[in-house]
Amino acid sequence: MTARRGRAKPLEARPRPPHLERDRASRSVFVLGAGRLGSALAAGLAAAGWEVETWTRSARRVVAAGARQRRGALPDRIDADLVLLTVPDRVIPVMAQLLADSGRIPPRRVVAHCAGAVGLDALAPLRELGAEVGSIHPLAAVSRGTDLAGHAAALDGSPAALRLLRRVARDVGLTPISIAADRRAAYHAAASLAANGLVSLADLAVEVLVDAGVPRARALDALVPLMESALRGLGARGLPDALTGPVSRADVPVVSAHLEALAGTAALEAYRVLALRAVSLAREQGADADGLDRISALLSRPARRRRR
Numbered sequence: 001m002t003a004r005r006g007r008a009k010p011l012e013a014r015p016r017p018p019h020l021e022r023d024r025a026s027r028s029v030f031v032l033g034a035g036r037l038g039s040a041l042a043a044g045l046a047a048a049g050w051e052v053e054t055w056t057r058s059a060r061r062v063v064a065a066g067a068r069q070r071r072g073a074l075p076d077r078i079d080a081d082l083v084l085l086t087v088p089d090r091v092i093p094v095m096a097q098l099l100a101d102s103g104r105i106p107p108r109r110v111v112a113h114c115a116g117a118v119g120l121d122a123l124a125p126l127r128e129l130g131a132e133v134g135s136i137h138p139l140a141a142v143s144r145g146t147d148l149a150g151h152a153a154a155l156d157g158s159p160a161a162l163r164l165l166r167r168v169a170r171d172v173g174l175t176p177i178s179i180a181a182d183r184r185a186a187y188h189a190a191a192s193l194a195a196n197g198l199v200s201l202a203d204l205a206v207e208v209l210v211d212a213g214v215p216r217a218r219a220l221d222a223l224v225p226l227m228e229s230a231l232r233g234l235g236a237r238g239l240p241d242a243l244t245g246p247v248s249r250a251d252v253p254v255v256s257a258h259l260e261a262l263a264g265t266a267a268l269e270a271y272r273v274l275a276l277r278a279v280s281l282a283r284e285q286g287a288d289a290d291g292l293d294r295i296s297a298l299l300s301r302p303a304r305r306r307r308r
Contacts, residue, residue, distance in 0.1 A: 026049060026050065026051060027050050027051070027081050027082065027164075027167070028050065028051040028052075028053070028079070028080040028081050028082070029042075029045055029050050029051070029052055029053070029080050029081065029082040029083075029084060029168075030053050030054075030055070030078045030080035030082070030083045030084070031052065031053070031054040031055070031067075031084045031086060032054075032055050032074075032083060032084065032085050032086065032087065032095065033055070033056060033085060033086040033087035033088075033091075033095075034054035034055065034056040034067075034069065034086065035056070035086060036142045036143060036144060036146070037086050037114055037138070037142045038054060038056075038084065038086030038114075039054070039144075040138075040140075040142050040146045040147075040148050041084060041086065041114070041138075041148070041168075041172065042054050042067045043066070043067070044147070044148055044149070044171070044172035044173065045168065045171060045172060046066030046067045047066060048171035048172065049171075050171065051080075052066060052067035052068065053067065053068045053069070053070065053080065054067050054068070054069045054070065055069070055070045055071070055074060055075075056069070056070075056071060057071070057072075074102075074104065075104070076102075076104065077104055077106070078099075078104050078105050078109075079106065080109070081109065081110065081164065082109070082110045082111075082112065082164055082168070083099075083105060083109060083110070083111045083112070084112055084113075084114060084136075085111070085112070085113040085114065085123075086113075086114045087113075089115045089117065089118050092113045092115060092118055092122045092123070093122045096111075096122060096123045096124070096125050096126050097125045099111070099125075099126060100125035100126050100128070100129050101125075103129075105126065105129075105131060107129065107130030107131065108130055108131070108132060108160075109131055109132070110131070110132045110133075110134060110157075110160065110161045110164045110165070111123055111126050111131045111132070111133050111134075111161075112133065112134040112135050112136055112157060112161060112165060113135050114135065114136055114137055114138075115135065115137060116137040116154065116184065116187065116188035116191055117184055117185050117187075117188035118135070118184070119135075119156075119181055119184060120133050120134070120135060120156060120157065120181070132157070132158045132160040132161040132164075133157060133158060133161055134155065134156055134157020134158060134161030134162060134164075134165050135154070135155070135156045135157060135165075136153055136154070136155055136165045136168060136169065136174075137153060137154045137188075138151050138152075138153045138174055139151050139152045139153060139154070139177075139191055141195045147173075148172050148173060148174055149172065149173025149174070150173060150175075151173075151174055151175070152174065152175045152176075152177050153169050153174040153175070153176055153177070154176075154177055154178070154179045154184075154187060155169065155176045155177070155178065156178075156179065156181065198227070201270065201274075202220065202223060202224075202227065204266060204267040204270055205219075205223050205267070206219040206220050206223065207265070207266065207267060208261075208262065208265065208267050209222065209223065211265070230242070230244075239281065239284075240281035240282070240284040240285050241285065243278055243281045243282060243285060245278070246258070247275055247278040247279055247281075247282050247287075247292075247295060248278070248281070248282045248285060248287060249287065250282065250287045250288040250290075250291025250292050250294075250295065251291070252291055252294045252295055252298070255275065255295050255298060255299075256298055258271065258275075259271070259272075259298060259299070272299050275295070275299050276296065276299050279292050279295055279296050279299070
């Protein structure tokens with residue numbers, strides 16, 4: 001039997017380096033593009049005592065508590081210790097070039113973007129003018145009012161940029177993780193699977209539940225508590241022990257009935273892929289090997305047409 005992976009351990013903040021222990025002076029940050037993520041970072045830093053200024057094109061955006069907000073034209077000079085670009089990924093190189101061409105940012109300031117899949121080359125025009133460049137990407141599905149404390153964040157950058165970004169992470173309550181530059185796309189794909197994939201999976205499950213006779217208006221409300229309980233189990237028991245359900249019990253008849261019920265639906269292929277992954281987890285749990293072999297065979301058969 002494969003060795004168990006053990007319980008999930010809560011993320012713990014790394015010990016602060018001596019230079020951060022000494023660096024207790026107030027810091028300033030200019031958040032360029034105060035959408036959901038920008039507002040969450042602005043709110044967290046303002047609560048930690050930072051001097052926070054935000055800029056957004058939208059006149060309807062709510063100012064983060066404790067932050068000063070600009071609208072309209074960018075200021076001629078941005079004197080903040082840190083400039084955070086929380087604009088869409090495709091806009092980062094454009095904004096970096098604009099800031100470089102306009103000379104708005106004095107040399108040696110730290111400029112960081114907040115995109116998970118974008119490398120530091122997007123900030124090259126600013127780096128060439130003497131800026132310290134970096135990135136900070138919180139692993140969080142951010143909505144209005146999201147508290148980032150307790151989440152992880154991928155950091156990258158020059159030594160000077162990393163020193164300041166580690167302080168950002170500490171002050172907001174994020175736990176830093178390191179991702180190699182050539183693995184950022186894989187890192188971001190993992191984040192998308194865990195967050196966006198969960199939403200897509202919920203949409204498929206809603207469709208199947210509606211097909212089973214549950215009113216669409218009630219289907220999601222019925223599924224969200226189930227998904228939340230599964231996530232709590234994942235946090236408490238880790239992998240593979242959080243797996244429950246028919247595959248974990250090697251219950252061949254139930255899996256066969258699922259495949260029959262899903263025949264001809266959009267959810268069938270997703271069920272097959274996820275159930276095959278569940279078979280691997282169930283083997284780690286020590287479930288009946290013969291039953292799991294039969295389930296694997298069922299999942300690998302060509303799909304049947306749905307009965308009318």
